[in-house]
Amino acid sequence: MDDEIEVDPRPLSSRRSFTLRNSAARQVAVNFMPSRQIPYNTLRLRRNNTENNALLTDVAEAADEADNADVQANIIVREMEQHHQLMEDTPDAEELRREALRELPQGLTMKRNVRAKLSASVSLRSKRKPISLWKRFKYRMSFGWKRTKDRMRDLVFSIELWYEAIRNIEGHFGSAVGSYFYLVRWLFTMNLLLSGMVILFVVVPQVLHDKPDKTVNFGFWDFISGQGWLEDSLLFYAHYHDGAVVTAGLSYYMPFAYFFTMVCLYLTCFAVLCYRTAYSYRRNFIETGGGVTLIFANKVFCGWDFGIVSHKAAEFTSTSIYNEFKELLSEQNRNKVSMPVCVRICQYMTNIVATGLVLALVVAVNWGLWHMLEAETAWAGWELAVSALLTLVVTLCPLVFYGVVKLEYYTRRTAVYVTLARTWLLDMGALMLLLVYWSRSNTDCWETRFGQEAYRLVLLDAVVSLLVLPAIEFIRALIYKLNPDSSAPEFNIAYNSLTLIYNQGVLWFGLLFSPLLVVAVTIKFFILFYVKRECALRACQPARKVWRAAQTQTVLYVLVTLSLFATLFGLGSLFFRSSSKVCGPFRGYETVYSVLSEGALRLSEHPAAATILAFFGRPGPLAFILLFLCVSVYYMRARALAHSSMVVILRHMLVLQAKDKDFLLNAIAKVSNGEWSYSPKAAEGPDSHTWKYIRDVRKPSNSGFHFDASRLSHSFGDRPRSRVKEYRPYSHLTERSKSNDGDTDSSFSWQGSSSRLAQTEDDKRWP
Amino acid sequence: MGQGKSQFTEEELQDYEDLTYFTKKEVLYAHQKFKALAPEKVGHNKNAKLPMAKVLTYPELKVNPFKDRICKVFSSSNDGDCTFEDFLDMMSVFSEMAPKAVKAEHAFRIFDFDGDDMIGVSDLREVIQRLCGPELKLSDSEIQQLVQNVLEEADLDDDGALSFAEFEHIIDKSSDFCHAFRIRL
Numbered sequence: 001m002d003d004e005i006e007v008d009p010r011p012l013s014s015r016r017s018f019t020l021r022n023s024a025a026r027q028v029a030v031n032f033m034p035s036r037q038i039p040y041n042t043l044r045l046r047r048n049n050t051e052n053n054a055l056l057t058d059v060a061e062a063a064d065e066a067d068n069a070d071v072q073a074n075i076i077v078r079e080m081e082q083h084h085q086l087m088e089d090t091p092d093a094e095e096l097r098r099e100a101l102r103e104l105p106q107g108l109t110m111k112r113n114v115r116a117k118l119s120a121s122v123s124l125r126s127k128r129k130p131i132s133l134w135k136r137f138k139y140r141m142s143f144g145w146k147r148t149k150d151r152m153r154d155l156v157f158s159i160e161l162w163y164e165a166i167r168n169i170e171g172h173f174g175s176a177v178g179s180y181f182y183l184v185r186w187l188f189t190m191n192l193l194l195s196g197m198v199i200l201f202v203v204v205p206q207v208l209h210d211k212p213d214k215t216v217n218f219g220f221w222d223f224i225s226g227q228g229w230l231e232d233s234l235l236f237y238a239h240y241h242d243g244a245v246v247t248a249g250l251s252y253y254m255p256f257a258y259f260f261t262m263v264c265l266y267l268t269c270f271a272v273l274c275y276r277t278a279y280s281y282r283r284n285f286i287e288t289g290g291g292v293t294l295i296f297a298n299k300v301f302c303g304w305d306f307g308i309v310s311h312k313a314a315e316f317t318s319t320s321i322y323n324e325f326k327e328l329l330s331e332q333n334r335n336k337v338s339m340p341v342c343v344r345i346c347q348y349m350t351n352i353v354a355t356g357l358v359l360a361l362v363v364a365v366n367w368g369l370w371h372m373l374e375a376e377t378a379w380a381g382w383e384l385a386v387s388a389l390l391t392l393v394v395t396l397c398p399l400v401f402y403g404v405v406k407l408e409y410y411t412r413r414t415a416v417y418v419t420l421a422r423t424w425l426l427d428m429g430a431l432m433l434l435l436v437y438w439s440r441s442n443t444d445c446w447e448t449r450f451g452q453e454a455y456r457l458v459l460l461d462a463v464v465s466l467l468v469l470p471a472i473e474f475i476r477a478l479i480y481k482l483n484p485d486s487s488a489p490e491f492n493i494a495y496n497s498l499t500l501i502y503n504q505g506v507l508w509f510g511l512l513f514s515p516l517l518v519v520a521v522t523i524k525f526f527i528l529f530y531v532k533r534e535c536a537l538r539a540c541q542p543a544r545k546v547w548r549a550a551q552t553q554t555v556l557y558v559l560v561t562l563s564l565f566a567t568l569f570g571l572g573s574l575f576f577r578s579s580s581k582v583c584g585p586f587r588g589y590e591t592v593y594s595v596l597s598e599g600a601l602r603l604s605e606h607p608a609a610a611t612i613l614a615f616f617g618r619p620g621p622l623a624f625i626l627l628f629l630c631v632s633v634y635y636m637r638a639r640a641l642a643h644s645s646m647v648v649i650l651r652h653m654l655v656l657q658a659k660d661k662d663f664l665l666n667a668i669a670k671v672s673n674g675e676w677s678y679s680p681k682a683a684e685g686p687d688s689h690t691w692k693y694i695r696d697v698r699k700p701s702n703s704g705f706h707f708d709a710s711r712l713s714h715s716f717g718d719r720p721r722s723r724v725k726e727y728r729p730y731s732h733l734t735e736r737s738k739s740n741d742g743d744t745d746s747s748f749s750w751q752g753s754s755s756r757l758a759q760t761e762d763d764k765r766w767p
Numbered sequence: 768m769g770q771g772k773s774q775f776t777e778e779e780l781q782d783y784e785d786l787t788y789f790t791k792k793e794v795l796y797a798h799q800k801f802k803a804l805a806p807e808k809v810g811h812n813k814n815a816k817l818p819m820a821k822v823l824t825y826p827e828l829k830v831n832p833f834k835d836r837i838c839k840v841f842s843s844s845n846d847g848d849c850t851f852e853d854f855l856d857m858m859s860v861f862s863e864m865a866p867k868a869v870k871a872e873h874a875f876r877i878f879d880f881d882g883d884d885m886i887g888v889s890d891l892r893e894v895i896q897r898l899c900g901p902e903l904k905l906s907d908s909e910i911q912q913l914v915q916n917v918l919e920e921a922d923l924d925d926d927g928a929l930s931f932a933e934f935e936h937i938i939d940k941s942s943d944f945c946h947a948f949r950i951r952l
Binding site: 103107108298300302303307321322 | 782783784785786787788790791792793796826827829830831832833841843852853855856859861866868869872873874876878891894895898899900902903905909912913916917920921923924925926934937938939940941942943944945946947948949950951
């Protein structure tokens, strides 16, 4: 408490040191506040309440431990009993009770104690009437559901992949690097499920259909380029059958299988990704938003990563926190000197020019790619060379972008986002361009060609990210070991995550044209995990700057979702164009879409349905739907704006109320400590309000913490002196009351209202 | 995880599952970890009370700047010594499943060094000093400035200390807290 006195020479500090937190009376009064009396609150957070209740009922005669615990448990149970929802005798209420018990900030023994008392109380309360059959069924269902859920969690825990590995990495590098590995694991799991589905519904039937008499002449070159014997294999679109597969009397129509499997997988993935992204966005951006920036508080209270295990990482974290504190302070001191306008304009200009240059680079890359694709050469390896070049560009450009962003004026976090967005634009642009190029080309079976392109990209990227990049990291680590003054290799989360997103993007684009690509990507992610783990543990050093992962992770999810959206957009528009006539499962149909319209729904036989669908496909209705969406977005936005302005108002009110509370509490503290010297006017009889008050409150027994809630209803008007000076409008009240009853202490004005009230009554009686 | 099974009955496990954020398997796993701290003692009595020094050899706690506070907050005897149940409680609060509010509650108690139910200036100074580690020392005026900034941001009612509600407000607004305040089993 001693250090508290000289805080900072700002006006409020005088009041800060004025606080009477130590005062027991104040503490007691706080506990009588309505907000502290709400059962939910007290249940969860007011452990203190129980202590203070004990304080009220005399701490001096504190009973022994066991008794005390019992009393506490009783108090908690009483508070919980006020919650009717909790006390019902149904499975739902039981679940609620379980949750409430878990949230209780007490030890297990106490929880157990509370639970025993609670269930006794519940069974006492429940009316023992026979349960109807339906209810019994419902209860049994909900118990069963709960048990399955628990069992599932148990199972998930025991089969959780790479649990110890990721934990180990987190212990050495903090949770940010851990989150990269979680992303790998998540993508791997998703792709594994996708592979299962694709193999089950598309590949296996095709295998059953294939004649096994083919002679395969394996060539390494073909393996890399996806041509030759691979071209007409299960790997690519062209190989798939366009009719029914008949095995042992069962018929399986391949076009439907192919179409619906793919559509379902794409849409399911999109839904899952959307949900996950929205969830993450809500948790990390919306709930934490609201216009407040708590930079310092965040650094202090959320600075330490509790998952850290190794001494080295702990040292690094300490150092980085120390540096961050220093940086923040110096930044704050610098900010006081406001930047000249022209400097700021220059900075904006730099940013704009750099962004323009990067966009130009992206366009140039795409332009070059297009021309390279168009250049017809006799050389067989040309296509492979194009893919290799593209892989090289995709690998190197992010590094260029990192360099560019360093020249610009962004905050650290924004810089990362900007780089991520630029790289994503480059990747998606190139992939989209490939799709457009091949779909417009006049090749016989362009789907397979695009599938080959995607396959090559995945393969070449595997070479880069599984061999080349780790090799570079290890070389850097070696250099660092030989020459410790050079910069230590750190695990670059943003760059590594971007490779993942790029890979996933290629997969989204290629999946339709090369079903087995998903298996390749899955295997790649599996190997990648181990490679990256070794890289991180053996070659990398913990980061010098603390990287906050939560929001960045959301951005990564957004990018994965956006790439899938772009894919869906591209593929969706292709569905309405004509498909290849000579290869693939849809060669019997005019367009891919007609698999659905003609094949499955047979729209031509139902002209009414066809007309309705055609109507919704026309520009007019589509424009209407779009307009409707725009209007609803606008409405949502307007609502959000209104909400946020309401938040500002409420926050302001909160501050004011808190100040009121502070002020009132000070008054209470003063009253109960008997700090006033008050001499009543001789004219006032012993029956006046003031006297009554003084008799009741200022009794010696009341001077400590012995305080009665009912007294809180009295109106206090005492204000600290500093406040009286601040709030002029009130000062006349003080003066008036002074003149009324001759109070000698100017701060003692609480009785002003009551005595004036008494006086007006007197006036009425004796006009 | 097989060898721990013999020490617990099914009811006990169910009990733990009900009262913590863990499943049965995780409880057993936690016990294994607890046992590793003092194999003989715990092998003898599954709920043995280990002295604080022993508990602090747990890898995550060993390097934590608030390790003694963590033990004290979770210790049922309030002296830092932990039984298995205390340990389980600790791990449950630090686990991924525990909601933000529960974590915030315990974080508040950990950071409240003097136990006055407010994070005051002295508490904040202590937190900052511990965060910077034993070797690096911020100057007194720098700490003062930091404390001042924290209070300016978060102390809504201007009483020179953070109450629990104010602390919870900070935590609510922080996207990183749940990531940071987590120890995997």
